[in-house]
Amino acid sequence: QWLIVAALALVVLQILPLPESLVRILSPYQSANLPLWHSGSESAGESAGQLGEWNRVSLAPAETRNGLLMLTAYGLLFVVVLQRLRQLADLERLLRWIAIAAMGMAALGLLQFFFGNSKFLWMYEHPFRTTDGVVKGSFSNQNHFAHFLALGIGPLVWWLQRVIGEPRGRHAFGSSNAMSRFGSGVAPYLIGGLLAVTVAGLLTFSRGGVISILAAAAVCVLLLARQGLFGRQALIGLGAVTLLVAAALTIHGSTRLATRLESLLHIASEDQPFNRRMLWNALLEAIPQYAVLGSGVGTHREVYPQYIDEDPTVDYTHAESGYLQLGLETGVPGLLLMLLGIYFVVDGCRQAFQRDGDRRASAAAAAVFSGLIVSALHSLGDFVWYIPACISLAVILAACACRLRQWHHAASPTTDEPTASESEITEWRVPRAAWIGGCVCAGLLTVMMVQTWWGPAFAASPWESYRKLAREQQAARRRTALDTHEEPFDEMARLLEATVASDPADARAHIRLAELYRRWFEVLQRDSANAMTLTQIRDAAIASQFESPESLDQWLTVAIGPNREMLDKALAHTRRGLQLCPLQGEGYIYLAELAFLEGQGEQAKPSYINQALRLRPRYGPVLMAAGSELAMAGNWEAAIETWKRAYHDDYESQVRIMEIMAPVVPAEFFMENFRPDRIAMGRLLNHYRGLQRQRDVQIIGRRYIELTVQEAEAHPAESLPLWMSASSTATLLDETQYALEFNRRAVQAVPNDFNARQALGNKLLAQRLYTEAVEQFKWCLSRAPNDEALRQSLMAATKGMHDGTQQPVASRVPVDPTASVPR
Numbered sequence: 001q002w003l004i005v006a007a008l009a010l011v012v013l014q015i016l017p018l019p020e021s022l023v024r025i026l027s028p029y030q031s032a033n034l035p036l037w038h039s040g041s042e043s044a045g046e047s048a049g050q051l052g053e054w055n056r057v058s059l060a061p062a063e064t065r066n067g068l069l070m071l072t073a074y075g076l077l078f079v080v081v082l083q084r085l086r087q088l089a090d091l092e093r094l095l096r097w098i099a100i101a102a103m104g105m106a107a108l109g110l111l112q113f114f115f116g117n118s119k120f121l122w123m124y125e126h127p128f129r130t131t132d133g134v135v136k137g138s139f140s141n142q143n144h145f146a147h148f149l150a151l152g153i154g155p156l157v158w159w160l161q162r163v164i165g166e167p168r169g170r171h172a173f174g175s176s177n178a179m180s181r182f183g184s185g186v187a188p189y190l191i192g193g194l195l196a197v198t199v200a201g202l203l204t205f206s207r208g209g210v211i212s213i214l215a216a217a218a219v220c221v222l223l224l225a226r227q228g229l230f231g232r233q234a235l236i237g238l239g240a241v242t243l244l245v246a247a248a249l250t251i252h253g254s255t256r257l258a259t260r261l262e263s264l265l266h267i268a269s270e271d272q273p274f275n276r277r278m279l280w281n282a283l284l285e286a287i288p289q290y291a292v293l294g295s296g297v298g299t300h301r302e303v304y305p306q307y308i309d310e311d312p313t314v315d316y317t318h319a320e321s322g323y324l325q326l327g328l329e330t331g332v333p334g335l336l337l338m339l340l341g342i343y344f345v346v347d348g349c350r351q352a353f354q355r356d357g358d359r360r361a362s363a364a365a366a367a368v369f370s371g372l373i374v375s376a377l378h379s380l381g382d383f384v385w386y387i388p389a390c391i392s393l394a395v396i397l398a399a400c401a402c403r404l405r406q407w408h409h410a411a412s413p414t415t416d417e418p419t420a421s422e423s424e425i426t427e428w429r430v431p432r433a434a435w436i437g438g439c440v441c442a443g444l445l446t447v448m449m450v451q452t453w454w455g456p457a458f459a460a461s462p463w464e465s466y467r468k469l470a471r472e473q474q475a476a477r478r479r480t481a482l483d484t485h486e487e488p489f490d491e492m493a494r495l496l497e498a499t500v501a502s503d504p505a506d507a508r509a510h511i512r513l514a515e516l517y518r519r520w521f522e523v524l525q526r527d528s529a530n531a532m533t534l535t536q537i538r539d540a541a542i543a544s545q546f547e548s549p550e551s552l553d554q555w556l557t558v559a560i561g562p563n564r565e566m567l568d569k570a571l572a573h574t575r576r577g578l579q580l581c582p583l584q585g586e587g588y589i590y591l592a593e594l595a596f597l598e599g600q601g602e603q604a605k606p607s608y609i610n611q612a613l614r615l616r617p618r619y620g621p622v623l624m625a626a627g628s629e630l631a632m633a634g635n636w637e638a639a640i641e642t643w644k645r646a647y648h649d650d651y652e653s654q655v656r657i658m659e660i661m662a663p664v665v666p667a668e669f670f671m672e673n674f675r676p677d678r679i680a681m682g683r684l685l686n687h688y689r690g691l692q693r694q695r696d697v698q699i700i701g702r703r704y705i706e707l708t709v710q711e712a713e714a715h716p717a718e719s720l721p722l723w724m725s726a727s728s729t730a731t732l733l734d735e736t737q738y739a740l741e742f743n744r745r746a747v748q749a750v751p752n753d754f755n756a757r758q759a760l761g762n763k764l765l766a767q768r769l770y771t772e773a774v775e776q777f778k779w780c781l782s783r784a785p786n787d788e789a790l791r792q793s794l795m796a797a798t799k800g801m802h803d804g805t806q807q808p809v810a811s812r813v814p815v816d817p818t819a820s821v822p823r
Contacts, residue, residue: 001078001079001082003337003340003341003344004075004078004079006337007071007075007334007337008068008071008072008075010293010330010333010334010337011064011067011068011071011297011330012068013026013057013293014056014057014058014061014064014293014294014296014297014330015056015057015058015061015064015065015068015296016056017055017056018055018056018057019055020038020053020055023054023055023056023057025292026057026292026293027057027290027292027293027295028292029289029290030054030057030059033289033306033614033615034054034059034582034583034611035607035611036050036051036582036588036607036608036611037051037052037053037054037582038053038054039053051578051582052579054582056296057293057294057296058295058296058297058298058299059295059296059299059302059303059581059582059583060296060298060299060302060507060580060581060583061296061580062505062506062507062580062581063296063297063298063299063581064296064297064298064299065452066298066452066453066456067297067298068297069448069449069452069453070388071297072445072449073449074391074392074395077392077395077396077399078395078398078399081094081395081396081399081400082399082402082403085399085400085403088360088361088364088407091364091400091403091404092162092360092364094396094400095155095158095159095364095367095368095400096155096159098151098152098155098371098393098396098397099152099155099156099158099159099190099193101152101393102148102149102151102152102153102155102156102193102197103152103156103193103196103197105137105138105145105148105149105152105200106137106149106193106196106197106199106200106201107196107200108137108138109135109136109137109145109200109203110135110196110199110200110203112131112135112136112137113131113134113135113136113200113203116131116132118130118131118132119131120136120138120140121138126140126464127464127465127467127468127471128467128468128471129141134203134204134205134206135200135201135203135204136204137200138389139387139389141387142204142205142206142209143204143206143208143209143382143384144209144382144384144387144389144390145200145204145206145209146201146204146206146208146209146210146212146213147208147209147212147374147375147378147382147384147387147390148389148390148393149197149200149201149209149213150201150209150212150213150215150216150371150374150378151216151371151374151375151390151393151394151397152197152371152393153194153197153198153201153213153216153217153220153370154216154217154219154220154366154367154368154369154370154371154374155367155371156190156193156194156197157194157217157220157221157224157238157367157370158220158224158363158364158366158367159190160187160190160191160194160238161224161229161363162363163186163187163190164187191241194238194241195241197213198213198217198241201213208378208381208382212374212377212378215373215374215377216370216371216373216374217370219366219369219370219373219374220366220367220369220370221238223353223362223365223366223369223370224363224366227353227359227362227363227366228359229359229362229363229366276320278308278309278310279304279308279316279319279320280319280320280321280324281309282304282307282308282309283300283304283307283319283321283324283325283327283328284324285307286303286304286306286307286328287324287327287328287331290303290328290329290331291331291332292331292332293330293331293333294327294328294329294330294331294333294334295328295329296329297329297330298329299328299329299581299583300316300317300318300319300325300328300329301315301316301317301318302581302583302584303328303583304316304319304328305585305615305616305618305619306583306585306614306615306616306617308618309618310618310649318383318386319383320381320382320383321379321380321381321382321383322379322380322382322383322384322385322386323335323338323379323380325383325386326338326385341398342372342376344401344402344405345372345397345398345401345402345405346369346372346373346376346401347405348365348401348402348403348404348405348406348408349365349366349368349369349372349401349404351404351405351408351409352364352365352404352405352407352408353365353366354408361404361407364400364404365401365404368397368400368401368404369401371393371394371397372394372397372398372401375390375394375397455502455503455504455505456502456503456506458502458503459498459499459500459501459502459503459506459509462494462495462496462498462499462502463495463496463499463506463509465495466492466495466496466499466512469488469491469492469495470492470512473487473488473492474651487519487523489516489519489520489523492516493513493516493517493520496509496512496513496516497513500513500573505580506580507577507578507580507581507584508577508581508584509577510573510574510576510577510580511573511574511577511578511584511586511587511590513569513570513573514569514570514571514573514574514577514587514590515570515586515590517566517567517569517570517573518534518566518567518570518590518593518594520566521534521563521566521567521570522534524563524566525560525563528560528561528563529561530559530560530561532559532560534567534593535593537556537559537560538593538596540559541555541556541596542596542601542602545601546599549598549599552597552599556597567594567597568597570590570594571590571591571594571595571597571598574587574590574591574594575591578591583615584615585611585612585613585614585615585616585619585622586612586616586619586621586622587612588608588609588611588612588615589608589609589612589621589622589625591604591608592604592605592608592609592612592625593625595608605629606629609622609625609626609629612625612626613626618645618649619649619650620646620649620650620651620652620653620654621646621650621652621653622646623642623643623645623646623649623650623653624643624646624650624653624656624657626642627639627640627642627643627646630642640673643657643661643674644673644674647674647676647680654676654680654683655683657674658670658683658684658687659687661674662684662687662688662691663691666695666696667684667688667693667695667696667699667700668699670684671699671700671703677707678704678707678708678711681700681703681704681707682704682725684700685697685700685701685704685729688700689732697732697733698733701729701732701733702733704729705726705729705730705733705738708722708723708725708726708729709722709726709742712726712745712749716749719745719746719749720746720749720750720753720756723742723743723745723746723749723756724742724743724746724755724756724759726738726742727739727740727742727743727746727759727763730742731763736763736766736767739763740760740763740764740767743756743759743760743763744760746759746760747760747776754780754783754784757776757779757780758776758777758780758790760776761773761776761777761780761793761797762793764776764797765793765796765797765800768800770797770798770800770801771801773793773797774794774797774798774801777790777793777794777797778794781794
């Protein structure tokens with residue numbers, strides 16, 4: 001229990017307001033990393049831009065407070081389970097419950113897998129995940145579902161051994177007749193349950209999960225066999241389960257299963273979209289800087305972007321390693337406490353194995369140890385300790401291990417009634433007043449915990465709805481020009497406002513609201529009478545040097561009217577978000593743009609941008625703002641180098657760079673310095689068309705065709721839209737022969753595509769290749785016999801063919817993506 005008390009004390013210390021001198025000792029890297037929050041920092045520079053004093057070790061106190069309550073709940077669970085285990089029969093009953101939980105979860109997962117509707121529990125629609133393809137049960141991640149099963153498979157194997165596995169002639173579990181009757185009734189269900197758990201675990205296709213399940217089962221079997229507790233009947237039962245598993249998986253689809261399982265041998269197969277080991281390297285770099293007391297429980301997702309080599313496309317809420325996350329968030333003390341806890345529970349199982357003559361305790365220890373060792377090992381490469389269902393089972397098993405250790409030291413034989421020595425370690429006698437006081441404290445703690453989690457629970461629904469909508473809008477913006485896509489700003493703002501109303505301490509929601517109101521303002525300004533951008537308004541306000549905040553407010557009201565409200569909201573949510581968590585680098589970019597509303601001049605802007613660069617050195621919007629600052633200072637070479645890094649990391653920055661650079665540089669310069677990919681090249685082509693720069697359109701169009709043809713050749717199954725895009729671009733460039741050939745290739749790729757054939761027919765008709773045009777139009781009319789436009793086109797092609805005005809069939813244009821593109 002003292003380990004739990006020490007862990008609670010450590011987390012409490014992280015969120016307590018402390019003198020700045022003590023914060024510098026407990027978190028020495030803070031002042032250098034957050035100069036705007038530490039006035040005495042050497043790197044703080046001028047006082048402009050100072051945001052206050054950060055007086056806590058944790059860099060996200062609200063998240064750390066939530067973590068403290070979760071830790072308290074797990075600690076109480078451990079203590080209650082430990083005190084309820086008065087005798088070995090209680091521990092064995094608990095192991096049966098864990099086995100039943102694993103069997104029930106496996107059954108749920110298989111039913112959902114075979115008879116599901118893509119929703120979790122047939123009713124909950126996750127923003128980004130479905131139940132299709134793999135078995136997940138009630139978990140959003142199949143790895144954690146498999147880990148839950150791995151924690152229960154040891155107790156399940158133990159229970160099966162207990163029922164049918166005791167060698168003949170041994171009566172440690174009661175009379176043989178009683179055991180025979182008990183086994184004959186339960187054994188078939190246990191074999192079926194073990195079959196369901198194994199099949200469900202394999203169908204997760206999770207490398208770590210499958211290994212954990214097999215390892216837990218193997219460890220339990222080996223330990224039981226080593227103690228001489230695994231008889232011939234149990235081996236027959238396991239053999240039957242193995243055969244049934246093989247048969248079930250073969251029926252399900254051996255080819256698909258073999259393909260999936262083959263990927264388990266390749267570590268990189270799960271490292272997409274970016275290498276997981278890159279995240280671990282970043283954490284190994286960050287941990288020494290927070291070694292004394294950590295960065296605060298719950299801060300991982302805000303800390304790692306500062307150290308990672310690339311801006312990831314995935315937001316890693318956890319470290320993909322329990323040990324690394326503990327080391328970052330709680331420092332060396334927290335990691336040592338966890339290692340000590342692992343040592344004590346493993347040692348408890350070891351001592352139970354060495355208890356002479358107590359076969360029941362040894363058997364139970366095998367089941368407990370198999371789950372605990374899997375939890376400890378799986379956490380090396382996953383964050384299973386941060387999944388409540390998984391860690392709760394691990395805590396229960398840890399309490400069982402500790403009780404086995406206490407019974408060993410008590411040196412009492414195992415019976416169905418507690419001995420005097422057992423009672424001494426399971427019962428504490430306290431005065432009535434202390435008992436009443438304890439109940440009152442427990443009640444107050446319960447109220448506090450419920451109150452703390454009440455808001456986040458109600459905020460979850462609008463937050464998830466917003467995330468889903470935001471992802472859809474982001475995908476839509478990538479498919480269209482940034483300034484032509486209409487976003488549902490009012491709906492997204494409503495969802496985010498509902499989120500922060502229920503959970504005012506959600507720092508990320510505040511920053512998202514600030515970013516949303518900024519973009520909404522820009523859209524509204526485009527349609528206003530005074531269509532000034534935020535940058536233009538800011539520069540004009542600073543240049544005017546208003547004498548008082550009141551005069552600035554009056555000018556803003558006249559200049560931008562009711563749209564001013566959007567900027568005020570954006571600034572308020574930015575400041576609130578940074579007050580809750582100062583590691584959100586994008587917030588400082590918003591401050592640099594919006595601080596003029598409070599009368600701040602140019603002096604604070606460099607401080608905000610430098611702070612953002614320190615925290616998000618590879619984040620596109622931050623790099624974009626830093627490049628703009630360099631450009632305004634006249635350092636164009638450095639600005640372009642900075643924008644190069646932003647160009648390939650962030651879509652919206654890519655569009656802004658294009659809007660800034662394209663009007664003033666030729667196409668060759670842009671392509672050489674920014675090296676746009678095919679999609680970016682298409683946007684660049686449309687932008688230069690809007691600028692009516694025909695020479696640049698020709699250059700970019702030819703490069704776009706080359707990249708498109710290369711991609712089409714490399715991915716034949718997905719080549720139809722690529723060939724059609726190449727065809728339309730060739731038409732734009734007046735390369736009619738290439739447009740015709742690319743259209744032919746599109747039809748060859750997907751012969752039954754109506755639009756491709758109709759477009760090909762129109763091109764053939766335009767080039768007076770009537771015979772082939774007739775063929776295409778007839779095919780289209782067979783699918784759309786009532787289409788009058790098609791009928792007219794067919795008549796025109798037929799007439800041209802009979803009039804003898806058809807052009808001679810031109811030789812096919814060779815399509816070589818490296819040599820045949822028009823120059």
